[in-house]
Amino acid sequence: xxxxxxxxxxxxxxxxxxxxxxxxxxxxxxxxxxxxxxxxxxxxxxxxxxxxxxxxxxxxxxxxxxxxxxxxxxxxxxxxxxxxxxxxxxxxxxxxxxxxxxxxxxxxxxxxxxxxxxxxxxxxxxxxxxxxxxxxxxxxxxxxxxxxxxxxxxxxxxxxxxxxxxxxxxxxxxx
Amino acid sequence: xxxxxxxxxxxxxxxxxxxxxxxxxxxxxxxxxxxxxxxxxxxxxxxxxxxxxxxxxxxxxxxxxxxxxxxxxxxxxxxxxxxxxxxxxxxxxxxxxxxxxxxxxxxxxxxxxxxxxxxxxxxxxxxxxxxxxxxxxxxxxxxxxxxxxxxxxxxxxxxxxxxxxxxxxxxxx
Numbered sequence: 001x002x003x004x005x006x007x008x009x010x011x012x013x014x015x016x017x018x019x020x021x022x023x024x025x026x027x028x029x030x031x032x033x034x035x036x037x038x039x040x041x042x043x044x045x046x047x048x049x050x051x052x053x054x055x056x057x058x059x060x061x062x063x064x065x066x067x068x069x070x071x072x073x074x075x076x077x078x079x080x081x082x083x084x085x086x087x088x089x090x091x092x093x094x095x096x097x098x099x100x101x102x103x104x105x106x107x108x109x110x111x112x113x114x115x116x117x118x119x120x121x122x123x124x125x126x127x128x129x130x131x132x133x134x135x136x137x138x139x140x141x142x143x144x145x146x147x148x149x150x151x152x153x154x155x156x157x158x159x160x161x162x163x164x165x166x167x168x169x170x171x172x173x174x175x
Numbered sequence: 176x177x178x179x180x181x182x183x184x185x186x187x188x189x190x191x192x193x194x195x196x197x198x199x200x201x202x203x204x205x206x207x208x209x210x211x212x213x214x215x216x217x218x219x220x221x222x223x224x225x226x227x228x229x230x231x232x233x234x235x236x237x238x239x240x241x242x243x244x245x246x247x248x249x250x251x252x253x254x255x256x257x258x259x260x261x262x263x264x265x266x267x268x269x270x271x272x273x274x275x276x277x278x279x280x281x282x283x284x285x286x287x288x289x290x291x292x293x294x295x296x297x298x299x300x301x302x303x304x305x306x307x308x309x310x311x312x313x314x315x316x317x318x319x320x321x322x323x324x325x326x327x328x329x330x331x332x333x334x335x336x337x338x339x340x341x342x343x344x345x346x347x348x
Contacts, residue, residue: 011208017201024200028192038193045192046200053207100188109187116183135184166181 008052009060016049023066024049026137027073029098033120033132034077038097044080048073064146070137071147093121119169127162130155299323 007015024045031041051072052059062068095102095117101109102117120128133144141159145152299322307315 011211013201013205013208016204016208017197020197020200024197025189025191028196029189032190042193042196045196046203049200049204050207053204054211056208056211096190098190100190112183113187116181116187135180136189163179163181166183170181170183 005060005062005065008065009057011053011056016053019052019065019069020049023069026066027069029136030070030129030132031073031077032097033093033136034074034125034129035080036092036094036097040080044073044076047076051076064143067139067143067147070133070139074147091121091125093117115170116166119166122169123162123165127158127165130159131162131166134159296326299326 004015004018008019027048028041028045031044032038035041035044048069052069059065059068095110095114098117098120099113102113104110120131123131129148130144133139133147134141137144139147141155142152144150144159145155148155150158299319302322303315303319306318
């Protein structure tokens with residue numbers, strides 16, 4: 001990562017493309033879950049990379065670049081969500097925006113995608129965010145703690161609570 | 176325990192970002208780097224790329240890629256919380272110092288109004304009179320002011336003397 005950070009700091013376009021390929025899809029998915037809108041997620045992903053391009057010298061010393069990208073994206077999302085109408089919309093999730101299977105011909109897969117989306121939607125935002133960062137984002141609990149500015153113990157507790165809730169809701173759906 | 180995953184997450188595929196978004200984002204990054212004069216050679220491929228519209232974006236809506244959103248513009252102008260705090264503390268200190276000086280001058284003025292100017296020592300008065308007779312009233316006034324200033328400075332810097340140790344020898348039995 002150190003080499004990539006140096007190249008980013010020098011303004012190397014290929015390095016930005018490399019970073020994009022490494023984490024943009026995961027960050028985009030996180031933004032969709034956070035904002036409830038693919039269009040807003042598109043905008044904010046661009047804002048996130050623009051922010052890094054505006055002060056690339058900061059990137060030379062970053063140890064965990066994907067975590068850094070998630071942190072910037074999270075800040076951008078928080079600014080957007082300061083608008084209450086957006087906050088309301090953000091609580092609603094659409095399965096087709098989140099999982100490829102939601103639009104597939106396989107009935108079972110489509111149903112699973114819809115059930116999981118509905119269960120995610122029921123979670124409080126703080127827990128939903130942690131579950132998303134852990135499962136689709138691929139971050140460790142320590143990295144999530146750093147990205148969200150939450151104590152690691154709290155992150156672990158929230159994740160555990162969220163998983164228990166999701167499991168209960170999904171098992172009820174199955175019955 | 177905390178690392179456990181739901182199998183449902185493993186059986187489903189998260190939707191990736193739209194394929195055209197990559198070109199759009201990297202072109203915007205190119206432009207930003209070019210504006211900053213930072214871009215390396217060989218990194219100019221996206222510079223002349225036209226702005227790609229986002230899928231589902233409508234003209235003038237918040238989902239258009241550029242121009243940058245108002246959030247980002249306001250970011251640039253707003254000072255950070257730390258800077259704001261530092262300026263507030265500095266301003267509060269300056270106001271405090273100013274108020275302190277003002278309060279002291281007001282108290283001095285009240286004391287002077289209530290009890291009159293500080294008393295002059297008879298020794299100083301005699302010395303001033305001698306100087307006035309020799310050099311004129313201007314010199315006498317100058318000397319009087321200097322001596323009073325010295326006296327008040329000494330009073331401010333010194334602790335009150337012990338009355339026993341400073342008692343004049345000539346008055347002892």
